[in-house]
Amino acid sequence: MLSSILxxxxxxxxxxxxxxxxxxxxxxxxxxxxxxSALDEELARDExxxxxxxxxxxxxxxxxxxxxxxxxxxxxxxxxxxxxxxGFAGIGVGAAxxxxxxxxxxxxxxxxxxxxxxxxxSSAKTHYMSGGKVFNPIVWRxxxxxxxxxxxxxxxxxxxWYGSVPGLKVVAPWSAADHRGLLKSAIRxxxxxxxxxSELLYNYKFNLTxxxxxxxxxxxxxxxxxxxxxxxxxxxGFSRIVSNCIEAAEIxxxxxxxAEVINLRTIRPLDAETIVNSLKKTNKLVTVEEGWxxxxxxxxxxxxxxxxxxxxxxxxxxxxxxxxxxxxxxxxLESAAMIQTQNIVNAAKxxxxxxx
Amino acid sequence: MISQASRVxxxxxxxxxxxRALTNSLNNCNKSSPSxxxxxxxxxxxxxxxDKFEYTNNLEVQELKHYIPCYTIxxxxxxxxxxxxxxxxxxxxxxxxxxxxLTLNVMDSILYDVQRQGRISFYMxxxxxxxxxxxxAAALEMSDTxxxxxxxxxxxxxxxxxxxxxxxxxxxxEHDLGKGRQMPMHFGSRKINLQTISSPLTTQLPQAVGSxxxxxxxxxxxxxxxxxxxxAASEGDFHAAMNFAAALSTPTIFFCRNNxxxxxxxxxxxxxxxxxAGRGPNGYGMKTIRVDGNDIxxxxxxxxxxxxxxxxxxxxxxIEAMTYRVGHHSTSDDSSRYRTVEEINAWKEGKNPISxxxxxxxxxxxxSDAQEKETIxxxxxxxxxxxxNAEKQYKPSINEIFTDVYDKPTPxxxxxxxxxxxxxxxxxxEYPLNQFADSKLILKD
Numbered sequence: 198m199l200s201s202i203l204x205x206x207x208x209x210x211x212x213x214x215x216x217x218x219x220x221x222x223x224x225x226x227x228x229x230x231x232x233x234s235a236l237d238e239e240l241a242r243d244e245x246x247x248x249x250x251x252x253x254x255x256x257x258x259x260x261x262x263x264x265x266x267x268x269x270x271x272x273x274x275x276x277x278x279x280x281x282x283x284g285f286a287g288i289g290v291g292a293a294x295x296x297x298x299x300x301x302x303x304x305x306x307x308x309x310x311x312x313x314x315x316x317x318x319s320s321a322k323t324h325y326m327s328g329g330k331v332f333n334p335i336v337w338r339x340x341x342x343x344x345x346x347x348x349x350x351x352x353x354x355x356x357x358w359y360g361s362v363p364g365l366k367v368v369a370p371w372s373a374a375d376h377r378g379l380l381k382s383a384i385r386x387x388x389x390x391x392x393x394x395s396e397l398l399y400n401y402k403f404n405l406t407x408x409x410x411x412x413x414x415x416x417x418x419x420x421x422x423x424x425x426x427x428x429x430x431x432x433x434g435f436s437r438i439v440s441n442c443i444e445a446a447e448i449x450x451x452x453x454x455x456a457e458v459i460n461l462r463t464i465r466p467l468d469a470e471t472i473v474n475s476l477k478k479t480n481k482l483v484t485v486e487e488g489w490x491x492x493x494x495x496x497x498x499x500x501x502x503x504x505x506x507x508x509x510x511x512x513x514x515x516x517x518x519x520x521x522x523x524x525x526x527x528x529x530l531e532s533a534a535m536i537q538t539q540n541i542v543n544a545a546k547x548x549x550x551x552x553x
Numbered sequence: 554m555i556s557q558a559s560r561v562x563x564x565x566x567x568x569x570x571x572x573r574a575l576t577n578s579l580n581n582c583n584k585s586s587p588s589x590x591x592x593x594x595x596x597x598x599x600x601x602x603x604d605k606f607e608y609t610n611n612l613e614v615q616e617l618k619h620y621i622p623c624y625t626i627x628x629x630x631x632x633x634x635x636x637x638x639x640x641x642x643x644x645x646x647x648x649x650x651x652x653x654x655l656t657l658n659v660m661d662s663i664l665y666d667v668q669r670q671g672r673i674s675f676y677m678x679x680x681x682x683x684x685x686x687x688x689x690a691a692a693l694e695m696s697d698t699x700x701x702x703x704x705x706x707x708x709x710x711x712x713x714x715x716x717x718x719x720x721x722x723x724x725x726x727e728h729d730l731g732k733g734r735q736m737p738m739h740f741g742s743r744k745i746n747l748q749t750i751s752s753p754l755t756t757q758l759p760q761a762v763g764s765x766x767x768x769x770x771x772x773x774x775x776x777x778x779x780x781x782x783x784x785a786a787s788e789g790d791f792h793a794a795m796n797f798a799a800a801l802s803t804p805t806i807f808f809c810r811n812n813x814x815x816x817x818x819x820x821x822x823x824x825x826x827x828x829x830a831g832r833g834p835n836g837y838g839m840k841t842i843r844v845d846g847n848d849i850x851x852x853x854x855x856x857x858x859x860x861x862x863x864x865x866x867x868x869x870x871x872i873e874a875m876t877y878r879v880g881h882h883s884t885s886d887d888s889s890r891y892r893t894v895e896e897i898n899a900w901k902e903g904k905n906p907i908s909x910x911x912x913x914x915x916x917x918x919x920x921s922d923a924q925e926k927e928t929i930x931x932x933x934x935x936x937x938x939x940x941x942n943a944e945k946q947y948k949p950s951i952n953e954i955f956t957d958v959y960d961k962p963t964p965x966x967x968x969x970x971x972x973x974x975x976x977x978x979x980x981x982x983e984y985p986l987n988q989f990a991d992s993k994l995i996l997k998d
Contacts, residue, residue, distance in 0.1 A: 245772070273770060279800055284793030287759025288766060288801075289778075294748055295698065295767035318759065320751050327741050327749040328732040329957035363958050387960040419963070464962040 223406050229399040231373035232262050235380040236300065238412045240270050243298065243505030245391055246384060247274040249285050250302030250339075254407045260340065260399055286337075290319045298384060301341035306355045306393065320389040321364030336383045341369070341393035342436060342487045343524055343535055352524035354488030356435065359391040360464040360497070366418050367464040369393040370481045371439040373403035375462055378416025386418065393464075395437040419434045421468040425476065427457035430545045431475040433498060434485035435461035438536060442485055445541035464494060472498060480511035481548040484542055490518035515544040574780040597626035621830045624855060625877055629904060631912025633850065640853050644919050650691065650700065650711075651914060652928050654683040654907050657707045659932040660716060661880070664723065667940060668884040675725045675737045679706050681847075681879030684906030685810055687711055688852030689874075692860060693778060698768070699747045700761040700779040702754070703738050704810065704878075708780070712745035720939045726946035727990040732957070733949040758794030760806070762869075769867060776804035776863040778856075783873075784815020786829045798869035799837045805869040806859045807839075810846065812878035817891040830873035840872050846874030847906040877904070937985040947990035951977070 226234075240246050252259050253279040267275040274431040279284040282303065289299040309316065316337055323333040343352035359367045366388050370376045376394075383390035408414060414415040424439065425446050434442040439460045446456040458476050461468070476482055482502060484495030495516035502514060520534040576903045633639045642650070661678035668676040679686060686707025693699075695712065706719065718730065722740055727732035730742055732747065741749030748764070751757060753795050761779035768775050785791065786809060798805045813820045826832070833841030840862055844855040852874060859870040877900035881888040888897070914920040955962060955970045962970070977984060978996050986992040 250748045254576075276801070279796050280798065281789075281793040283760050283790055284762075284797045287756060287790060287793060288763035288797055290756075291700070291760030291763025291765075292767040292855075293763070294760065295764040295777075297770065299763075301792070314753055315756060315759070319751055319756055324748065325957045326731060326734050326739070326751070327957075328730050329735065329740070330730075331749060332960065366959070373974055466965060 201439070207484055214346065217287075221267060223404055224410060225402050225404050226373050227399065228373050228376050228394075228401050228403070231376040231403070231405070232380060232394065233266075234263055235268060235377045235384075236263065237269070239381055239384040240266065240274065242412070243384075245296065246276075246298045246300065247276065248300045248302060249278055249289060250399045250536075251278055251280055251285075251304050253277060253302050258302065260396065262394075262399070263302070265436065282308050282310075282312035283315065285375045286315040287319070289335050289337075289360040289391050290315050290323070290333060293320075293335045293389075294323060294331050298334045298336075300336045300338060300384065303337070305351060305396070306339050306341040306462040307353055309337065309339065309355070316359070316365070316389070316391070317362055321362050324388070325364060331524050332387045334387050335389045336380070336388065336392050338380075338383075338392035339394060340396035340399075342395050343519065343531075346528065349523035352422035354393075354519070355391075356393055356395060356464045356484065356499070356531075357488055357493045358488065360466075360467070360494060364389070365465060366390045367393065368418055369435040369464055370416075370462060371398070371436055371460050373401075373405055374409040374414075375422075375460070376415060377405070377419065378410060379462065382415045382418050385415070390418065394437060401437075401440070414510065416462065419463050419466045419468055421462055421471040422460045423471065424460045425456070425458040425459060427455035429455045429479055430483060430549050431457045431459060431472065431479045432483045432485060432541060432545060433459045433461055433472055435464065435494070436487070438485050441536060441538045441541060444538045445545065448538070448542050451544055452546075454545060456545055461494075461515050467497065467501070469498075469501045469505055472502065473509075476502060476509050477552040480509055481545075482510070482514045483517060483541065483548060484514065485517045486537065487519050487536060489521055490516055490539045491521070493518055512548040515548055517541055517544050561854075576881055592834070593951060595926070613740070617826055617831070620827050621834075621841065621843045621873075623843045623845055625848045625851045626854070626962055627848045627850050627913060629909050629910075629912070631909055631914070631916055633913070638850070638854060640850055640857075644917070647910075647914060647917075647919060650687050651907075651910050652932075653707065653710055654687055654910065655925075655928050656851075656932040656935075657686070657710060658907060659929055660719070660936045661706075663933065663936045663940070664720075665880070665884065672940075672944065673737055675884055676723065676938060677704055677738045677883045678880035679704055681877050681900060681906065682810060682812060683707055684849040684910065685808075685852055685874050685876055687845045688849040689778070689808060689856040692853050692856035694774045694775065694860075695746060696773070697746065697860070698761075698764050698775070698777040699845050700744070700757040700764065700777060701740075701747065701750050702757065702781050702785060703750055704782070705780045706738070706814075709747060711744055712747070714740065714745050714747070714937050715743055716939045717943070718742070720936070720943045721946070724943040724946070726943055727949050728943075728946060729949065731952045734953075753789035755781060755790040755794075757781065758785075758790050759797065761792050761807075762798045762801070762803050763867075765798070765805040765863075766801055769803055774864055775859055776800070776806055778806040778808055778860075780808045781808060781813040782815060783809060783813075783820050783829055784818060784823055784943070786832075787815075787823055789848075794867075795832070795837045795839065795871070800838050802868045804863040804867050806856070806863055807869060807871045808856070809871070810876060811873055812846075812876045814878045814888070814892070816882040816886060819892075828873055828875075830871065833871040837871075841871040841873070843873045843875065846876030847904050847909060849906060849910050876906075922929045942963065948988050950991040951986075951989050951995060952991065 253263045254275045257264040263316050289301040320333045342354040368379045370379045383392050433440045442458045446458050449456045484498050486494045499514045517540050592911045617844035627633045664676045690708040694701040721728040723737040739750040830841050830843040833839040842855045845851050860869050879901045955966050
């Protein structure tokens with residue numbers, strides 16, 4: 198089973214590092230290290246910041262994201278908790294109300310469902326319900342979306358869930374620079390921010406420029422990024438799947454189709470403007486997300502484009518999503534349920550060929 | 554259970570073996586020996602610590618034998634059984650406590666009727682629990698933070714939340730500190746250090762632990778007190794909060810108002826065992842006191858001691874105050890449908906916390922019938938005047954719909970606001986715009 202995981206992960210890793218090496222050329226880091234360095238720098242910068250979650254201190258985190266931080270900052274600021282998501286989520290909300298800036302790590306966002314009342318009913322609404330007097334500056338972070346070989350209860354994408362809630366900001370970074378810049382922005386933000394990571398991305402390597410390694414490097418929340426310019430079709434994705442979108446664009450390029458790839462980076466507030474501007478150029482759109490299609494991020498983008506860019510559309514928008522089933526465990530079934538690069542390529546071809 | 558077990562399995566199986574193998578093979582594993590060695594060595598130390606229980610060769614099933622006693626010092630006649638435990642407040646202080654209790658009682662009666670007349674949408678009375686409110690509030694410092702459930706109006710009044718503050722919130726006018734965003738009785742105020750009341754039951758408990766953890770981190774000499782009912786203690790958040798407070802050793806006072814009824818569910822159907830207090834010492838290793846909630850001096854002494862323990866020892870304390878909810882749960886239910894008038898009257902007349910304090914004052918010669926009449930009349934006037942005035946005020950500005958969703962408005966919020974204002978400009982006569990603050994200014998250009 199392990200070998201099946203490796204087979205799945207390795208090829209996309211190779212593809213990915215190839216792309217990135219070509220773009221930048223300074224320091225190669227994994228996404229894991231990018232998150233870790235951002236946490237470290239923000240803990241050093243502001244003593245009101247602390248990290249709380251299961252296994253985050255002595256064990257350095259279930260995925261080693263908090264490696265070394267317990268040794269550096271001690272047990273008062275890197276806090277291991279009993280196994281009660283509702284407990285440490287509630288404690289985070291209360292501590293934020295009292296003026297601190299907690300970072301709450303969920304071992305995965307699947308487990309955050311046990312604490313979702315605190316995130317939605319308390320964290321997102323505190324500022325509004327207090328008449329603007331009480332802030333709730335929390336970062337809710339952890340891996341989100343399907344990893345591999347962990348079955349239905351560990352393989353969901355919650356971007357659309359949290360993305361529907363006013364009062365929350367929701368980010369889903371892809372590159373190491375995204376992870377650093379968005380995490381630092383999230384920690385410094387006075388609003389609660391849901392920071393969706395991807396377990397499969399943790400080991401991906403990206404190059405960081407000098408600027409991106411800077412302690413003050415911030416990526417603004419609410420701004421998408423055009424990762425690759427093109428003129429025939431726009432492909433929008435977020436988090437890990439952006440790698441597949443770029444891979445698809447390369448395949449399409451060989452067949453003479455020029456695809457623009459937008460890395461959404463923020464789910465809420467959603468940067469409709471960047472997508473509209475791209476659509477004005479390409480007139481065709483494919484949305485890609487690992488979550489389910491109904492009421493998903495792709496559905497939201499499609500509706501926004503109807504409202505803001507209907508006249509620019511030359512073909513119906515295509516949504517590429519995870520299969521509309523709970524994630525199966527067996528690797529052949531799982532592969533079939535997850536998005537493959539070819540699905541994106543096929544969708545891009547369908548929307549571009551419609552117009553010919 | 555299944556999810557816990559699967560998580561343990563996941564953690565053991567996936568994280569330790571698969572994850573490590575995966576990361577190793579990708580040549581990306583960050584091997585950090587120092588911290589792992591240290592964590593193992595500290596684990597070893599823990600293992601060597603002696604178990605606190607004894608081993609026995611008697612096979613014996615344990616059952617509840619010892620019920621936690623209920624601390625009380627003043628009987629219904631107002632006589633303090635141990636004079637040295639009388640907190641000995643001055644005449645002025647006691648009169649202030651008593652008049653606050655009486656005012657709360659009068660205000661509750663009027664606002665309950667006002668809701669019935671349809672002038673406010675919702676209300677919750679505190680009948681029967683006045684001694685808990687004033688006794689506990691008097692034992693706290695203003696710098697202590699309060700997380701409340703919803704039936705603690707007297708606590709807020711004692712700390713300086715005025716009748717006007719309460720009625721403006723119930724009428725959701727422009728002077729409502731919450732800008733008309735919450736149901737009546739969901740107060741919040743910086744001035745009295747009260748965190749905004751939240752409707753979902755018991756979420757205030759873990760949040761109070763977080764607040765007290767922040768106080769601990771900042772090295773403050775303060776605590777956080779959190780109020781809740783015995784019904785709320787059935788929520789999972791109760792366990793989460795108690796366990797975390799004990800494990801993190803936070804200066805938190807858990808104040809349970811056991812008023813015997815959770816809407817229509819009596820406490821005997823809410824739990825087995827020794828109430829809420831019974832869970833404290835053995836369940837969570839938490840210092841615990843049970844107190845007669847209708848005895849203001851007992852409540853004061855207990856809360857004072859709990860505060861001392863919380864602040865000086867930096868650890869949580871559980872208080873269970875035994876009382877009775879004399880009123881309905883809220884204006885949304887009729888309690889005569891699920892309990893007898895005899896039961897209500899036994900508490901209302903036989904154990905009334907207000908008359909108990911009045912008897913105490915009578916013994917001292919500090920109170921007369923004339924003062925009683927005058928206080929009630931004056932409270933009635935204040936409440937009625939405040940209500941009439943509150944109803945005349947503007948409602949919050951239309952723009953307040955959109956503020957404070959985030960610290961700064963997002964493009965989507967600005968767009969929504971623009972749409973609404975444009976619509977109102979087109980159809981100003983279709984809406985009661987003159988009822989809202991700043992309408993003329995907003996629709997001017």
